[in-house]
Each structure stands twice: as C-alpha cells, then as structure tokens.
Amino acid sequence: MxxxxxxxxxxxxxxxxxxxxxxxxxxxxxxxxxxxxxxxxxxxxxxxxxxxxxxxxxxxxxxxxxxxxxxxxxxxxxxxxxxxxxxxxxxxxxPDHDMQRFIAVAGTYNDHLLYFQPEELNLSKGTKVRITGGDFEGQEGVFLKVKGARDRRVVIAIQGIIAVAIATIHPDLIEVIK
Structure with a gap:
C-alpha cells in the first residue's frame, strides 16, 4: 500500500x-x-x-x-x-526535468561534448539560454566560456554532480531566457 x-x-x-x-x-x-x-x-x-x-x-x-x-x-x-x-x-x-534534459544531451554520445565537475564551472557568470535549432533543439542551459574550448558553449548541469558542455552552437540558434 x-x-x-x-x-x-x-x-x-x-x-x-x-x-x-x-x-x-x-x-x-x-x-x-x-x-x-x-x-x-x-x-x-x-x-x-x-x-x-x-x-x-x-x-x-x-x-x-x-x-x-x-x-x-x-x-x-x-x-x-x-x-x-x-x-x-x-x-x-x-528533478525529472533536469535529468531528462541531461539525458537528451549526454545520451547522444557526441564526441564534441565536454564534461566537467561542478566546481570547475561558475554557472552564475553565464546567461540562461534555450537552443532553437539543430540536434539539441529545445534544450535549456547556461551559455558561458568553458575550459578547453575556444568559444562559449551551452552547459547543462546536474547540480552538485556533473555538467556537460554542448558542442559549439551558432549564435542564431540560441535565444536568451529572461
């Protein structure tokens, strides 16, 4: 019961x-x-x-x-x-929605994904964004500069456990979330 x-x-x-x-x-x-x-x-x-x-x-x-x-x-x-x-x-x-977002990205086994420990990134410095096109359309994350990459990337994080940075995305495919 x-x-x-x-x-x-x-x-x-x-x-x-x-x-x-x-x-x-x-x-x-x-x-x-x-x-x-x-x-x-x-x-x-x-x-x-x-x-x-x-x-x-x-x-x-x-x-x-x-x-x-x-x-x-x-x-x-x-x-x-x-x-x-x-x-x-x-x-x-x-939370389910955080995990579903993380699985949608990490489950692709994409070679261009970068993984980080939470302490390696300062997510508060980034901008909250949504991807509007491409393989990761609809995903939300934080747009910021990450170690090991030339340009800024969208990062999806599981608070306190792991973060994944998506491959370079063209700025036209990103919209800022207020």
Missing part, C-alpha cells in the same frame, strides 16, 4: 570499484531505470586502435525508481551507495 504513494525519482548513486556497468546491468534486470553518462574513447589494445564506449565519470550511476525499490535493491547489492549532499547529509535526488 505504501509503495503506491511513492513516486519514482532520480537518485545519484556511486558503484564502488568501477562496477557501474555491472550495477546498470543488474538494475535493468530488476526493471529499474538507470543512466550512466558515456562517451567514446580511443585506446590501444594489442597494438591496434580500438574505439570503445566508456563511462564519463567512473562509479557514477543515476537510478530512476521509487525510494523503497532502491533501498531493497541496495540491500542486495552492497557496492551501490547513495551520493549525499556534503552540507545537509541528504541523499541527492535530481
């Missing part, structure tokens, strides 16, 4: 010792939603270049489920841990 009242939310979680892909497989098997930001990396194996899809940040897993389901799953899989806010000690729960 109590489970019916709970709504599904996004939890930021950590899978220790680089077991995030194993955790994702087990979560999917248990019919729980999950997302791991991934990107292609080129590495050399046995003298050959290999392009492989790897997690952007090791140990990071986003889980979409009811709190009781996550707690039950977590009791079976001991290496899966909640990420907590350092100030309040509360589990980090990400």
């Amino acid at each position: 109590e489970m019916d009242k709970e709504t599904e939310v996004w939890f930021a979680m950590r899978a220790t010792y680089r077991r995030e892909l194993e955790a994702m497989h087990l979560l999917e098997k248990a019919n729980l939603g999950c997302f791991i930001p991934m990107q292609y990396k080129i590495s050399i194996r046995r003298g050959r270049k290999v392009r492989a899809l790897v997690p952007v940040i090791r140990n990071l897993v986003f889980v979409h489920a009811r709190p009781s389901e996550v707690q039950r799953f977590k009791s079976q899989i001991t290496y899966l841990q909640y990420i907590t806010d350092t100030r309040s000690g509360q589990k980090i729960v990400i």
Whole structure:
C-alpha cells in the first residue's frame, strides 16, 4: 500500500570499484531505470586502435525508481551507495526535468561534448539560454566560456554532480531566457 504513494525519482548513486556497468546491468534486470553518462574513447589494445564506449565519470550511476525499490535493491547489492549532499547529509535526488534534459544531451554520445565537475564551472557568470535549432533543439542551459574550448558553449548541469558542455552552437540558434 505504501509503495503506491511513492513516486519514482532520480537518485545519484556511486558503484564502488568501477562496477557501474555491472550495477546498470543488474538494475535493468530488476526493471529499474538507470543512466550512466558515456562517451567514446580511443585506446590501444594489442597494438591496434580500438574505439570503445566508456563511462564519463567512473562509479557514477543515476537510478530512476521509487525510494523503497532502491533501498531493497541496495540491500542486495552492497557496492551501490547513495551520493549525499556534503552540507545537509541528504541523499541527492535530481528533478525529472533536469535529468531528462541531461539525458537528451549526454545520451547522444557526441564526441564534441565536454564534461566537467561542478566546481570547475561558475554557472552564475553565464546567461540562461534555450537552443532553437539543430540536434539539441529545445534544450535549456547556461551559455558561458568553458575550459578547453575556444568559444562559449551551452552547459547543462546536474547540480552538485556533473555538467556537460554542448558542442559549439551558432549564435542564431540560441535565444536568451529572461
């Protein structure tokens, strides 16, 4: 009865010792939603270049489920841990609209995306914008200069966890949000 009242939310979680892909497989098997930001990396194996899809940040897993389901799953899989806010000690729960926006961008596996830790960017210096055309049409973020890029980019952030900077977008495809 109590489970019916709970709504599904996004939890930021950590899978220790680089077991995030194993955790994702087990979560999917248990019919729980999950997302791991991934990107292609080129590495050399046995003298050959290999392009492989790897997690952007090791140990990071986003889980979409009811709190009781996550707690039950977590009791079976001991290496899966909640990420907590350092100030309040509360589990980090990400709003659905923020997570959907982040997945729409990070889920493309685009080679031109740049990922940042939250402390690497000062989002308050940027301008809030909406993309009006192209692959990322409809996405909202902050337009600012980021380290490692010549020009300004639109950044979509999950507060306190991760931020992704979209590839260079022509200024005609951006509108300022008041």
